[in-house]
């Protein structure tokens with residue numbers, strides 16, 4: 345884990361000292377879009393763009409889900425980094441062809457960032473949406489990338505499913521905001537806290553939100569009532585990792601997710617939608633968190649449990665009430 349400073353990789357854990365032990369996530373730097381607008385260099389083309397992801401990362405996972413939902417498999421190619429993120433940050437494998445840089449055979453992801461922008465400074469994160477033509481990063485912010493995938497390639501795929509419909513945008517933005525701060529990033533704020541106070545405050549906010557979510561999903565099939573939106577997919581990637589990783593490793597342990605009846609049925613319903621199961625690799629994800637975060641888990645032992653089964657039947661169709 346580290347960052348690029350002055351064109352060089354520096355191995356450095358998150359600095360929480362200036363923030364009373366609180367973890368603050370760095371803002372993403374590459375925020376371009378893809379469109380056929382005259383002044384935009386990133387045009388809508390098949391085979392031009394490439395995603396770099398980790399299968400452990402809940403933010404990168406969103407982009408893989410949208411690639412499936414929007415049938416972009418032939419339009420956007422993908423490279424996956426190795427599960428372990430060690431002193432050189434995200435890396436590719438020398439021995440396992442599943443985890444190589446298919447475009448440039450870089451060894452480390454930071455080399456890709458320097459390839460895109462030699463002057464880049466900061467953390468080296470996934471996901472990355474890469475342009476093969478200009479050899480640079482179009483965007484490294486998952487919330488932007490899923491919106492690009494949601495509509496930009498519609499004419500090429502013929503898939504017009506819309507997970508960010510105009511009429512619901514204010515409500516989606518509002519619910520995203522709450523879920524991002526208290527759940528998606530909330531588990532990280534608990535896990536990466538370096539003071540008791542910062543940890544407990546993130547923990548309280550997280551479980552207050554999960555209690556709210558459990559009640560909300562008791563009367564709404566999805567976050568926005570009967571319509572499945574981007575807000576659900578953004579939430580799902582954190583929920584899928586909760587019992588196996590965040591409950592233990594990040595000390596988010598007031599309850600397991602499986603103890604929340606409505607939330608766990610909701611998770612199963614989303615997981616069982618076509619294409620979604622193929623985007624989750626829980627063993628790889630556990631290996632990433634438990635091996636990479638040596639300040640939290642110095643032995644690197646990966647817990648054997650818990651047994652998870654997202655394929656179990658769910659009862660979301662039967663009792664869901666229109667909001």
Ligand SMILES: N[C@@H](CCC(=O)N[C@@H](CS)C(=O)NCC(=O)O)C(=O)O
Nearest residue numbers: 401402403467469470471484485486
């Ligand atoms: N805002 C970014 C956050 C991405 C992010 O923080 N990814 C993590 C993995 S889950 C990462 O690459 N961390 C490496 C680091 O911080 O050094 C997004 O949503 O795309």
